[in-house]
Amino acid sequence: MNAPRLSKQVISLVLVAPLLLFLVVFFAFPLVTMMKSAVSDPVAARALPATARAVAGWDRVSPPTEAMKTAFVADIRQINDDQLFGDLVRRLNSAKSGFRTLMTKTRAAASNAAGTIDLIALDKRWADPSYWQAVSVAASSSITDRNLLAAVDLQRDASGAITALAADASANKTIMLRTFVMALTVTVACVLIGLPFAMIAASLDGWKRQLLLGAVLLPLWTSLLVRTAAWFILLQDTGLINSALMQLGLTSGPVPLIFNRTGVIIAMTHVLLPFMVLPIFSVLIGIPKNLMPAAASLGAHPVRAFWAVLLPLSLRGVVSGSLLVFMSALGYYITPALIGGAKDQMISSVIAYYATGAANWGMAGALGLVLLSATLILYAVYLRLSSEREARA
Amino acid sequence: MSNPFIRLEEVSKSFGLLTVVEGLNLEIGKGEFISLLGPSGSGKTTILMMLAGFENPTSGAIWAGGKRIDSLPPHRRNMGVVFQNYALFPHMTVSENVAFPLKMRGLPRALIKERVEKALDMVQLGSLAERRPSQLSGGQQQRVALARALIFEPEVVLMDEPLGALDKQLREQMQLDIRDLHRRLELTIVFVTHDQSEALTMSDRIAIFNRGKIEQIGKPSDIYDHPSTQFVAEFIGETNLVRGCVQTIEGGTARVQLPGGQVVFVAAATDLRPNGSVCLSIRPERIKVGRREAAGNNITAAIFDVVYHGDHLRLLARSDGQGLVVKTDRSQPTLSIGEEVQLSFLPSDCWVVRP
Numbered sequence: 001m002n003a004p005r006l007s008k009q010v011i012s013l014v015l016v017a018p019l020l021l022f023l024v025v026f027f028a029f030p031l032v033t034m035m036k037s038a039v040s041d042p043v044a045a046r047a048l049p050a051t052a053r054a055v056a057g058w059d060r061v062s063p064p065t066e067a068m069k070t071a072f073v074a075d076i077r078q079i080n081d082d083q084l085f086g087d088l089v090r091r092l093n094s095a096k097s098g099f100r101t102l103m104t105k106t107r108a109a110a111s112n113a114a115g116t117i118d119l120i121a122l123d124k125r126w127a128d129p130s131y132w133q134a135v136s137v138a139a140s141s142s143i144t145d146r147n148l149l150a151a152v153d154l155q156r157d158a159s160g161a162i163t164a165l166a167a168d169a170s171a172n173k174t175i176m177l178r179t180f181v182m183a184l185t186v187t188v189a190c191v192l193i194g195l196p197f198a199m200i201a202a203s204l205d206g207w208k209r210q211l212l213l214g215a216v217l218l219p220l221w222t223s224l225l226v227r228t229a230a231w232f233i234l235l236q237d238t239g240l241i242n243s244a245l246m247q248l249g250l251t252s253g254p255v256p257l258i259f260n261r262t263g264v265i266i267a268m269t270h271v272l273l274p275f276m277v278l279p280i281f282s283v284l285i286g287i288p289k290n291l292m293p294a295a296a297s298l299g300a301h302p303v304r305a306f307w308a309v310l311l312p313l314s315l316r317g318v319v320s321g322s323l324l325v326f327m328s329a330l331g332y333y334i335t336p337a338l339i340g341g342a343k344d345q346m347i348s349s350v351i352a353y354y355a356t357g358a359a360n361w362g363m364a365g366a367l368g369l370v371l372l373s374a375t376l377i378l379y380a381v382y383l384r385l386s387s388e389r390e391a392r393a
Numbered sequence: 394m395s396n397p398f399i400r401l402e403e404v405s406k407s408f409g410l411l412t413v414v415e416g417l418n419l420e421i422g423k424g425e426f427i428s429l430l431g432p433s434g435s436g437k438t439t440i441l442m443m444l445a446g447f448e449n450p451t452s453g454a455i456w457a458g459g460k461r462i463d464s465l466p467p468h469r470r471n472m473g474v475v476f477q478n479y480a481l482f483p484h485m486t487v488s489e490n491v492a493f494p495l496k497m498r499g500l501p502r503a504l505i506k507e508r509v510e511k512a513l514d515m516v517q518l519g520s521l522a523e524r525r526p527s528q529l530s531g532g533q534q535q536r537v538a539l540a541r542a543l544i545f546e547p548e549v550v551l552m553d554e555p556l557g558a559l560d561k562q563l564r565e566q567m568q569l570d571i572r573d574l575h576r577r578l579e580l581t582i583v584f585v586t587h588d589q590s591e592a593l594t595m596s597d598r599i600a601i602f603n604r605g606k607i608e609q610i611g612k613p614s615d616i617y618d619h620p621s622t623q624f625v626a627e628f629i630g631e632t633n634l635v636r637g638c639v640q641t642i643e644g645g646t647a648r649v650q651l652p653g654g655q656v657v658f659v660a661a662a663t664d665l666r667p668n669g670s671v672c673l674s675i676r677p678e679r680i681k682v683g684r685r686e687a688a689g690n691n692i693t694a695a696i697f698d699v700v701y702h703g704d705h706l707r708l709l710a711r712s713d714g715q716g717l718v719v720k721t722d723r724s725q726p727t728l729s730i731g732e733e734v735q736l737s738f739l740p741s742d743c744w745v746v747r748p
């Protein structure tokens with residue numbers, strides 16, 4: 001009795017193993033790596049081990065002690081890997097600008113002469129405690145909240161307290177807010193178009209229904225890039241839409257539809273519409289056929305029957321569709337990049353900039369983490385609401 | 394009927410090439426409980442849907458209360474409809490469901506509350522007012538549907554196999570409940586069913602449908618005792634159909650010879666002719682076993698099975714190659730399989746049916 005059950009479990013395990021492996025390798029592992037890179041900061045701790053020990057007792061305001069300076073020079077001499085040195089310079093420079101020249105100078109001096117070096121004579125910046133603060137912070141810990149704070153426009157000041165970044169230094173919060181507003185706009189547009197569409201499709205049958213559903217599904221079979229490119233062509237000043245509008249005499253000049261918010265919203269709504277229509281449609285066809293006749297027989301005018309019966313019942317589909325659309329919209333990259341202007345870029349383009357442009361994986365990971373948590377919080381709220389409704393139902 | 398409340402006049406309905414209802418004439422009196430009975434696909438639901446306004450007749454006219462209603466939209470017909478699977482609104486509570494028709498009619502809130510309470514009490518659901526339909530049993534859902542269809546005091550209530558999904562016991566309870574409501578509220582009820590015993594117990598009149606046409610219409614006892622066609626005789630209750638040949642007709646009694654040569658006397662129907670073949674319907678409970686009836690028909694038969702049914706016995710017998718079913722009470726002396734018995738029945742219990 002037990003043996004067949006066990007072998008059944010083994011078989012099912014074997015069957016799901018490829019999927020599991022795939023998920024681990026291509027989803028869980030990169031996700032964890034990204035999240036780790038958001039908070040990990042091992043370079044200085046690895047390059048300056050002696051300094052890390054020496055700064056442990058320092059109060060971070062008084063002038064640097066001799067022990068610190070000696071340890072620092074010893075550490076610099078130890079580094080013979082140019083790559084590590086480069087990473088260290090970049091790490092220190094991102095905390096306080098000026099380190100690039102200072103470190104090059106110091107390394108050159110340290111490797112040219114043996115014995116003690118008077119750092120302050122070499123460069124009087126070494127007398128400034130704020131440089132040593134940067135070194136101390138970087139060397140004493142291999143994890144950091146710098147990236148996470150920067151992702152929401154915050155930083156730690158010299159004393160370690162959290163303060164807001166200068167208004168012109170970073171715009172992550174603005175872009176995050178813009179991302180949410182745009183995703184919300186797209187979601188609302190999808191509801192406004194998708195709900196009536198799904199209702200019409202569900203009320204028809206035979207080839208008419210297939211035609212309508214096909215019209216929604218067809219775009220899903222073409223790649224996102226192709227669809228966006230198509231909108232690029234349609235929306236330009238000399239594109240199909242503008243030339244049609246001008247030929248009809250509705251406008252004298254081209255309506256600006258591309259490189260602005262309108263264009264991005266139009267293209268994203270089109271791309272995401274299937275994710276709104278399909279859940280609503282599936283909920284609608286699950287509604288018993290005789291509810292609307294029942295409402296009519298009870299004296300409800302078709303319009304009132306719609307408001308009182310059909311609309312509330314299709315709400316479940318609207319909510320899951322909205323969730324799908326909103327969450328996909330949050331991560332949109334290609335469409336705003338191709339069709340939007342500078343002020344229509346969403347958070348993913350900032351992430352892409354850090355990841356590929358600035359090679360700052362820490363910032364990319366941190367922004368990704370913030371986006372992920374925002375999405376998860378929203379999802380939790382949705383689950384909470386829907387389970388409450390289930391409990392009431 | 395001198396003053397019918399509902400009148401269907403030459404009503405036909407086709408879906409494409411398929412004619413579902415054909416030239417239907419039907420009159421329903423005020424306060425009448427009429428059942429539409431027939432096999433699956435005979436057009437019962439279609440007729441109900443035309444009455445309620447969800448389908449339009451292809452041709453013909455429908456009248457209700459002296460007005461022609463076939464072009465009136467359903468929400469203005471003021472007919473209560475109870476659907477086969479209840480059609481309760483799943484997102485509303487029981488009391489919201491029952492309040493729905495009153496809300497649509499714009500009644501003041503306080504009055505709605507009062508009437509909903511009364512309606513729920515009427516179907517003994519007062520304690521479940523705040524539940525959702527999904528939290529109710531089938532019978533309770535059925536009663537909510539009933540309360541909802543009755544609360545706005547419609548002149549006509551249409552019911553499409555309302556008890557089809559209930560188990561036998563609950564079904565019988567609900568049959569009595571509906572009959573009781575019908576009497577108390579003086580409702581006109583059109584009741585669709587394909588359960589013949591349900592139709593027999595509940596209705597004032599039964600219309601038997603076959604392929605979109607009325608096969609026979611009349612009081613339950615008329616239909617049971619005097620089925621006009623073979624279809625009706627077989628559809629309502631259980632019967633023995635016996636074929637024979639008319640030999641003579643004398644003074645209202647026909648002499649019919651059965652294929653095996655035995656002769657039975659039959660109360661003659663109007664259209665019997667000598668030498669014509671006839672089909673007789675004899676109800677199993679009208680046949681007596683084991684004694685000769687001086688005034689009746691007597692035939693001999695061989696028993697080939699005795700089936701115990703609790704309150705009665707069912708004998709399966711064979712006479713001259715014809716199978717016969719006999720229902721008899723348990724006071725019969727023990728009968729054994731293979732035994733030859735006398736079967737007797739009165740001429741008036743042999744009913745001539747059209748094929």
Ligand SMILES: Nc1ncnc2c1ncn2[C@@H]1O[C@H](COP(=O)(O)OP(=O)(O)OP(=O)(O)O)[C@@H](O)[C@H]1O
Nearest residue numbers: 408411413431432433434435436437438439440587
């Ligand atoms: N909307 C429709 N389109 C096409 N054919 C239909 C439609 N509605 C009913 N029919 C056909 O009409 C015939 C009668 O249907 P109806 O539902 O009236 O039967 P019924 O007597 O109620 O049967 P049941 O006892 O199974 O409910 C059936 O053959 C059915 O297939």
Ligand SMILES: [Mg+2]
Nearest residue numbers: 437438439553
């Ligand atoms: Mg039916």
